[in-house]
Amino acid sequence: QVQLVESGGGLVQAGGSLRLSCAASGLTFxxxxxxxxxxxxGKEREFVATISYYGGSTYSAESVKGRFTIxxxxxxxxxxxxxxxxxxxxxxxxxxxxxxxxxxxxxxGYDYWGQGTxxxxxx
Numbered sequence: 001q002v003q004l005v006e007s008g009g010g011l012v013q014a015g016g017s018l019r020l021s022c023a024a025s026g027l028t029f030x031x032x033x034x035x036x037x038x039x040x041x042g043k044e045r046e047f048v049a050t051i052s053y054y055g056g057s058t059y060s061a062e063s064v065k066g067r068f069t070i071x072x073x074x075x076x077x078x079x080x081x082x083x084x085x086x087x088x089x090x091x092x093x094x095x096x097x098x099x100x101x102x103x104x105x106x107x108x109g110y111d112y113w114g115q116g117t118x119x120x121x122x123x
Contacts, residue, residue: 002026003040004096009117012086016121020081020112022096029077030054033103035110036070036081038092038119047105048094049081057103064090085123094116 008020022034035050047062049070056081067086072079079096094117097110104110 002098004098004114006094006096006110006114006117007026009094009119011120011122014086014088014121014123016026017082017084018086018119020083020117020119021115022079022081024077024079024098025069027098027112029098030074032098032100034072035097035099035103035105035107036079036094037097037107038090038094039041039116040092043092044079045095045107047107050103050105051079052103059102059105061105083119088121088123091119091121 003025007023031053033053036048037045038048039045040085051058051070055072067084069082096114098109098112
């Protein structure tokens with residue numbers, strides 16, 4: 001049974017930082033591309049960042065470029081999202097997702113999803 005468990009969310013002031021983690025189990029982690037998505041109340045889920053199975057390719061949404069960094073540790077079956085210079089508009093529930101194959105930005109292309117971790121940025 002595949003499980004993706006996010007952690008690291010919380011309440012932070014604007015300009016602050018958080019590091020999200022997503023621990024994977026039940027799959028051969030090193031063969032899956034991983035992605036981070038977010039969903040704010042009343043809005044659709046949106047792409048944040050993705051990383052290839054070997055970590056050599058990463059892509060981020062324009063709204064987070066230069067502030068957020070996705071990385072992975074295949075030895076620990078974990079993907080990370082380092083979030084710096086946080087803004088109130090970054091407030092959302094953040095989800096990690098796994099996909100067998102190449103990196104893509106579209107949420108329907110991912111096979112497995114975590115339950116999410118809430119990030120709240122106060123102004």
